[in-house]
Each structure stands twice: as C-alpha cells, then as structure tokens.
Amino acid sequence: MRGTMKKGNSAPTMKDVAREAGVALGTVSKVVNGLPVGDSYRIRVENAIEKLNYQVNSYAQGLKSNRTYTVALLIPNTQDPFFASLAYHINRSLSKRKYRMLLCCTDYDSSQEQEYVKMAQQNKVDGIIGLTYNPNLVVVEDTPFVAIDRSMGPKIPCVASDNFAGGQLAAEKLADLGCKKVAFLRIGSSLNNEPNKRKAGFENGCLSRGLSYKMKILNDGDSYEEFETFLSSYIQDGKLAFDGIFCVTDSLAYCVIEMLRKLGQRVPEDVQVIGFDGIRHFGSMDYVCSTIVQPVVDLAELCVDLLLQENMLVKPPLICLPVSYGNGGTTLEPDKKTD
Amino acid sequence: MRGTMKKGNSAPTMKDVAREAGVALGTVSKVVNGLPVGDSYRIRVENAIEKLNYQVNSYAQGLKSNRTYTVALLIPNTQDPFFASLAYHINRSLSKRKYRMLLCCTDYDSSQEQEYVKMAQQNKVDGIIGLTYNPNLVVVEDTPFVAIDRSMGPKIPCVASDNFAGGQLAAEKLADLGCKKVAFLRIGSSLNNEPNKRKAGFENGCLSRGLSYKMKILNDGDSYEEFETFLSSYIQDGKLAFDGIFCVTDSLAYCVIEMLRKLGQRVPEDVQVIGFDGIRHFGSMDYVCSTIVQPVVDLAELCVDLLLQENMLVKPPLICLPVSYGNGGTTLEPDKKTD
Numbered sequence: 001m002r003g004t005m006k007k008g009n010s011a012p013t014m015k016d017v018a019r020e021a022g023v024a025l026g027t028v029s030k031v032v033n034g035l036p037v038g039d040s041y042r043i044r045v046e047n048a049i050e051k052l053n054y055q056v057n058s059y060a061q062g063l064k065s066n067r068t069y070t071v072a073l074l075i076p077n078t079q080d081p082f083f084a085s086l087a088y089h090i091n092r093s094l095s096k097r098k099y100r101m102l103l104c105c106t107d108y109d110s111s112q113e114q115e116y117v118k119m120a121q122q123n124k125v126d127g128i129i130g131l132t133y134n135p136n137l138v139v140v141e142d143t144p145f146v147a148i149d150r151s152m153g154p155k156i157p158c159v160a161s162d163n164f165a166g167g168q169l170a171a172e173k174l175a176d177l178g179c180k181k182v183a184f185l186r187i188g189s190s191l192n193n194e195p196n197k198r199k200a201g202f203e204n205g206c207l208s209r210g211l212s213y214k215m216k217i218l219n220d221g222d223s224y225e226e227f228e229t230f231l232s233s234y235i236q237d238g239k240l241a242f243d244g245i246f247c248v249t250d251s252l253a254y255c256v257i258e259m260l261r262k263l264g265q266r267v268p269e270d271v272q273v274i275g276f277d278g279i280r281h282f283g284s285m286d287y288v289c290s291t292i293v294q295p296v297v298d299l300a301e302l303c304v305d306l307l308l309q310e311n312m313l314v315k316p317p318l319i320c321l322p323v324s325y326g327n328g329g330t331t332l333e334p335d336k337k338t339d
Numbered sequence: 340m341r342g343t344m345k346k347g348n349s350a351p352t353m354k355d356v357a358r359e360a361g362v363a364l365g366t367v368s369k370v371v372n373g374l375p376v377g378d379s380y381r382i383r384v385e386n387a388i389e390k391l392n393y394q395v396n397s398y399a400q401g402l403k404s405n406r407t408y409t410v411a412l413l414i415p416n417t418q419d420p421f422f423a424s425l426a427y428h429i430n431r432s433l434s435k436r437k438y439r440m441l442l443c444c445t446d447y448d449s450s451q452e453q454e455y456v457k458m459a460q461q462n463k464v465d466g467i468i469g470l471t472y473n474p475n476l477v478v479v480e481d482t483p484f485v486a487i488d489r490s491m492g493p494k495i496p497c498v499a500s501d502n503f504a505g506g507q508l509a510a511e512k513l514a515d516l517g518c519k520k521v522a523f524l525r526i527g528s529s530l531n532n533e534p535n536k537r538k539a540g541f542e543n544g545c546l547s548r549g550l551s552y553k554m555k556i557l558n559d560g561d562s563y564e565e566f567e568t569f570l571s572s573y574i575q576d577g578k579l580a581f582d583g584i585f586c587v588t589d590s591l592a593y594c595v596i597e598m599l600r601k602l603g604q605r606v607p608e609d610v611q612v613i614g615f616d617g618i619r620h621f622g623s624m625d626y627v628c629s630t631i632v633q634p635v636v637d638l639a640e641l642c643v644d645l646l647l648q649e650n651m652l653v654k655p656p657l658i659c660l661p662v663s664y665g666n667g668g669t670t671l672e673p674d675k676k677t678d
Contacts, residue, residue: 055461070462073442077427079622084423088416091444100462103412103442105430122394123409123439251621281627282590282618283418 012052021048071307072102072120074113074130080251081279082294083131086148089300090129097308099126110134127307133189146307148299150193154317157306159299160194162320164201166292169325170246170274171205171213177272177331179244182211183234185227185256186248187218194320195248198276202246214242228259240265243272250275253289257330273330287328295321351391360387410646411441411459413452413469419590420618421633422470425487428639429468436647438465449473466646472528485646487638489532493656496645498638499533501659503540505631508664509585509613510544510552516611516670518583521550522573524566524595525587526557533659534587537615541585553581567598579604582611589614592628596669612669626667634660 014032018025021044030037031045048054071094078084087103094101102125104116113134120128120143127144130137139145139156147158174182184202188195199215206213216230234241240263247253253275257267265271268290278293280286287293298321306315327333353371357364360383369376370384387393410433417423426442433440441464443455452473459467459482466483469476478484478495490497513521523541527534538554545552555569573580579602586592592614596606604610607629617632619625626632637660645654666672 055457070441077622078417078423078430079420079427081418081420081423081621084417084420084622087426087442088418088444091417091442092446095444100441100443100458102409102439103426103430104439105427105434107431118394119439251624254620254624279621281593282420283416283423285590285593288620 012054014054016052017045017048017054020052021045068124068126069098070100070102070123070125071304072104072116072123072125072128074104074106074116074120074128074132076108076131076133077105078103081283082249082277082296085283085296086131086300089297090303093300093304097304099304099308106132108133110136113137129303129307133191135191144307146303148303149195150191151318155315156317157315158194158318159303159306160318160320161294161299161323163194163197163323164204165320166276166294166323167198167201167203167246168205168208169201169323170198170276170292171202171211172209173274173325173331174244174246174272175205175209175211177244177333179211179272181242182206182213182244182246183231183242184213184215184246184248185230185252186216187222187224187227187252188220188248190219194318195276198248211244224255227256228263231256231259231263235263235265238264240271243270245271245273247273247275250277250279250288250291253291253330257289268330268332272332275328275330278326287326289328290331291326291328293324293326295323351393353393355391356384356387356393359391360384407463407465408437409439409441409462409464410643411443411455411462411464411467413443413445413455413459413467413471415447415470415472416444417442420622421588421616421635424622424635425470425639428636429642432639432643436643438643438647445471447472449475452476468642468646472530474530483646485642487642488534489530490657494654495656496654497533497657498642498645499657499659500633500638500662502533502536502662503543504659505615505633505662506537506540506542506585507544507547508540508662509537509615509631510541510550511548512613512664512670513583513585513611514544514548514550516583516672518550518611520581521545521552521583521585522570522581523552523554523585523587524569524591525555526561526563526566526591527559527587529558533657534615537587550583563594566595567602570595570598570602574602574604577603579610582609584610584612586612586614589616589618589627589630592630592669596628607669607671611671614667614669617665626665628667629670629672630665630667632663632665634662 014028018028023041023044027037027041028045031042073087073090075083075087078087091101106112113132114137117139121140129146131148145156147156149160151158186199216227218226247256253273257273260267260271267273273289275289276292278291279288281288353367357367362380362383366376366380367384370381412429414422414426417426430440445451445455452471453476456478460479468485470487484495486495486497488499525538555566557565586595592612596612599606599610606612612628614628615631617630618627620627
C-alpha cells in the first residue's frame with residue numbers, strides 16, 4: 001500500500017545508453033530527438049533506454065527541437081463548474097496528443113492575464129488557449145493562440161458555443177412548454193464577447209414565437225438583490241406576471257430559483273426556469289436546472305485541434321459549436337429528468 | 340475590445356541586451372540567472388531588458404540553473420468540486436511564489452499516474468504534488484514529492500485534513516442536534532488512505548456520546564442502489580429508524596438526500612444529514628449540505644510550502660489540518676444557513 005522508491009543518485013547519461021546499445025552517441029541523440037535512423041539501431045537504442053531507465057532531458061530536447069510539447073491554458077479559475085469542466089477536457093485532449101498543460105488561473109485580473117502570456121512565451125510554450133477578459137491583452141504573433149468566447153482579432157481563432165442559437169432555443173423551449181410572458185435576466189461582463197449574444201438570440205426567439213418579454217440586465221459588481229426587486233415588482237396578489245424565465249447562466253438560475261421560492265413562487269409549477277451552460281451536480285450527476293448545454297468536450301477538442309494544427313493557411317476567425325437543451329426539473333416536461 | 344499584436348520576427352538576444360546596457364555578456368547572464376552583480380550593473384541590464392522587451396529563454400535558464408520553477412499536480416480530474424478547489428488553490432499558491440503548474444489529470448488510472456510521474460521527471464519539474472490512487476506508484480528520490488490524502492512511505496510527506504476528527508465531529512454534531520440513532524454510509528476506494536479514517540472517527544464519536552449506530556460500507560463500483568435498499572430496510576410504517584445520517588462525502592450526501600425524499604422522509608425534519616468536504620454550490624455559494632469542511636486553502640498552501648522548502652532535514656510523514664462544521668440546511672440548527 002506504499003509507494004516504492006528508486007534511487008536516483010547515478011542517473012544514466014546518453015553516453016551510457018550509447019555504450020549499452022553499442023552505437024555512436026549521435027545515433028542515440030537522433031533516436032531521442034525523433035530523427036530517422038535504421039530500425040535495428042532504433043530498437044537497440046530503445047532497449048538500452050528501457051534497460052538503463054534513461055530519462056530524456058526534455059529541456060535539452062526542447063532547446064534542440066524548438067518544441068516544448070507544452071500548452072498554457074489561461075482561465076479565471078477551476079472552481080466555477082464550467083471552467084472546471086473546460087480545463088479538464090482540454091487537459092485530456094492535450095494529454096491524448098502527448099502534450100503537457102500549464103494551468104494558469106487568472107482570477108479575471110487583466111494584469112495577471114498579461115503576466116501569464118509573458119510567462120508562457122518565456123517558457124516557450126507551443127501555444128496558448130485563453131479564456132480571458134483583458135480587452136487590451138497583447139499576444140505575440142509567433143506563439144499560436146486560440147481564444148475561447150471572445151474574438152481577439154482576425155488572426156486569432158475564437159472558439160465558442162453558438163450562443164445566439166442557445167438564446168433562441170431557450171425562448172422556443174419556453175414557448176413550447178406553454179409560456180406566454182417571459183423574462184430574461186442577465187449579469188456579467190460588459191465586454192463584447194460571445195456569451196453576450198444569448199440576449200439577442202433570446203429576443204429573436206421571443207419575437208418569432210410571439211412571446212411577450214421583459215429584460216433585466218445587470219453588470220458585474222451589481223447586487224443580485226436588484227433581480228429580486230425586479231421580480232417583486234411583477235408580483236400582484238401573490239402572482240408573478242411571468243410564467244417563464246431565462247437566466248444567462250445556470251449559476252444565476254440557481255440564485256433566481258431560490259429568490260422565486262422566497263417570493264412564494266413554485267418552480268416549475270408557477271414559473272419555469274431555464275439557465276445556460278449545462279452544469280451538473282458534482283460535475284457528473286443531474287443538471288442543476290433546465291439548461292442550454294454547452295458542448296464542452298467538443299469545445300475542448302476544437303481548441304486543441306486549432307492550436308496544434310500546423311500550416312493552417314486560413315485561420316477561421318470564429319467557430320460556433322451547436323448547443324442542446326437539457327431538462328433539469330425546473331421546467332414542466334412530461335418526464336422529470338433526462339440526460 | 341480586440342487584442343493587439345506585437346511582431347516577434349527579430350527577437351532580441353542576450354547579446355543585444357549586453358550591447359544596449361554597455362556591459363559584458365557574462366553580466367547579463369548573471370542578472371538573468373539571479374546571480375549577484377553590482378547594483379548599477381543590474382539596473383542597467385534590467386533597463387535594457389525592458390527597453391528591448393527581451394524574453395528570457397526559460398528552457399536555457401532551466402538547463403543552467405537546474406531549476407524549472409515548475410511543479411506538476413497529479414489529480415484525478417477538475418470536475419469533482421473538491422479536486423477543482425484544490426487545483427485552484429494550489430495553482431494560486433504556486434503562482435504567488437512565481438512557480439508554474441503542470442496540471443496532470445489522471446482519471447484514477449494507475450498507469451496514467453505512473454506515466455505522469457515519468458513525464459514530470461523528464462520535464463525536470465522541481466517537484467510533484469500528487470493525489471493518487473496507484474498503490475504501487477514508483478516515485479524517484481531526487482524529485483520532491485508531496486502526497487495528498489495517502490501516505491506513501493516515510494520519506495514522502497503526506498498532507499490531509501484531520502479525517503478522524505472530522506468523523507468524530509460529525510457524530511458529536513448529530514448528538515448535539517438531538518439525534519439518538521444514526522447511520523454511517525460510505526462508498527469509495529478500499530485503499531488504505533486518510534479519508535478512510537472518517538469511519539473510525541465517527542464510531543468513536545458515537546460511542547463517546549452514547550449514540551446507537553449502523554454502518555453501510557460499499558466499495559468503488561458498487562451500485563448506489565444498495566444504500567436505498569439498506570435505508571428501506573430500516574423503514575417501518577413509513578418511519579425511518581434513523582434520525583441522523585453521516586455520509587462520507589457531500590457528493591454521497593447529495594444522492595442520499597434524494598433517496599430519502601423518494602422514500603418519503605423529510606430532510607432535516609425527519610432525518611438530519613451531514614456530509615464531508617465543504618462543497619459549495621457553484622464553488623462559491625452556500626454549502627450543498629451540512630458538512631465537515633476541509634480547509635482547502637490551508638491544505639494547498641501547506642503542500643506547496645513543504646514541496647518548495649529546501650534543506651528540510653526532517654520531513655514530517657503526515658500532517659493533518661483541522662476541519663470545521665458548516666451548516667448547509669440539512670440539519671436542524673436555529674439559523675438556517677451560516678458561513
């Protein structure tokens with residue numbers, strides 16, 4: 001039940017490998033650096049490496065090949081469940097391709113984000129995947145960069161969910177579920193980013209389905225209590241004027257559902273609530289609420305694909321991946337919960 | 340709102356810095372590698388570095404100084420909220436000390452864990468922090484290693500919450516809250532690790548408080564339905580024989596609370612439930628349930644401290660940090676929720 005130890009006091013060198021394999025030092029170097037040598041030589045060197053448990057010095061290798069097989073992920077934190085899931089799947093996707101990942105939590109801090117970009121370059125990473133909020137982030141042209149959720153210029157591909165379609169889907173779903181008068185609640189960064197298209201998509205969906213709607217938009221730092229004040233102002237004789245609410249994230253939906261219960265409204269019987277993101281309890285259980293699900297696995301794969309793809313002549317400026325609807329029990333579907 | 344670009348086509352070299360500063364190349368090298376030089380020289384070199392925007396090649400630096408300022412974190416994933424929080428706080432703690440962190444998600448896979456240890460050594464990291472499950476994990480003596488939650492031998496410090504005290508606290512809390520007959524439910528790895536002490540602590544607490552108790556222990560891979568069968572067998576005339584339940588994790592408590600509701604039991608009126616970990620909704624909101632809270636920030640700081648501390652003559656084999664109780668509304672406290 002305990003880890004075993006291996007003495008590391010006399011680490012074998014490349015010379016030891018050459019001696020063991022009975023080949024020239026240059027041959028070992030070629031094998032280690034992935035350059036072509038005859039099969040019989042390669043096998044002898046590989047056997048000697050295994051026998052001696054020779055450890056390749058990746059730093060020396062990185063200097064020679066000008067490749068580090070390392071990618072930096074810039075993300076606010078791993079505590080928010082959406083970021084946690086994204087970090088996990090990007091990690092898996094890189095690992096499958098034998099790449100390492102430097103996790104760089106930025107805490108939404110612009111100067112932190114810039115520091116990490118600088119650090120990532122100094123460490124000569126092969127690329128950066130960034131979900132950043134610094135509107136003036138300076139990136140360097142010769143380090144490949146893939147942005148998540150925010151367009152950073154024509155030369156940097158941006159990967160996002162189809163947020164507009166997601167907003168529209170939320171409106172259509174509420175209409176399908178029998179809602180007549182709905183509300184849209186939003187709080188978040190006022191940056192011009194992809195998630196902000198959820199609002200326009202929702203409006204579009206309401207208009208096309210003839211749903212009457214109200215909106216309440218708050219900015220980061222505003223108090224959530226303003227939502228409670230807003231909702232209270234639409235209650236008359238104990239009855240809320242809305243029968244459906246779309247919240248811009250599952251996190252907001254979670255808070256709003258609490259507020260509604262405090263205000264004496266039953267969810268979903270009196271008012272149905274849909275969030276956005278597809279967050280599951282403990283990362284793997286039921287959805288926290290009915291939700292527009294972001295395709296996190298596909299987002300992660302695409303970021304890594306775009307970043308590592310060489311000789312990409314035309315970098316796509318924006319790729320939006322399709323979202324889907326997930327029933328989390330805060331809407332009135334025939335079956336209570338689905339996957 | 341868009342990122343600006345900086346051309347990187349003629350990156351300045353160390354020679355350019357020496358020329359700009361009017362000093363010898365060796366002086367620049369010393370400053371870059373943190374070796375002592377006269378203050379006036381150091382300032383001239385630092386100014387030249389800033390003016391030319393010279394990027395230190397960390398790989399070359401790593402080769403010379405035999406330091407990489409990089410630590411690998413081995414952890415099953417970042418989707419489990421406890422792991423997510425641990426990864427975030429270890430990242431912050433390393434970042435404060437100007438260290439980078441390689442995130443290595445292992446998916447509980449023994450060979451993945453071993454692969455990552457090997458990779459971490461090849462990349463010459465300064466150390467490894469590992470929350471691993473491979474009972475035969477081979478680590479190398481000259482790479483510092485700090486283990487979380489599992490003792491890996493006398494030379495590897497293990498950091499954990501005081502799990503025994505946590506189990507005991509859960510029993511005492513249930514007794515204080517008026518419970519007379521309680522149950523302990525556990526599912527998890529059968530490895531000999533620190534969290535397994537929760538059971539012994541709970542038993543101890545029950546005995547010292549005269550609480551009657553039953554236990555149901557499942558192993559990883561067993562079906563949660565067995566808990567439902569177990570609980571059902573203790574219901575007579577619609578009434579559960581237990582008035583308190585301690586679950587080994589918040590994640591299990593969450594599932595058990597669902598089961599209890601399905602079985603017609605009200606939480607906390609009929610039966611009070613306490614979990615373990617201190618998981619909050621969306622990482623930052625209320626506790627998911629009443630819980631024994633692990634001191635995640637302190638655990639993270641301590642792991643990093645132990646790992647980076649040099650000349651540590653006596654490595655402590657096991658350090659247990661104190662836990663606390665958090666009210667998450669699944670117990671019958673006077674105030675519904677506290678922080």
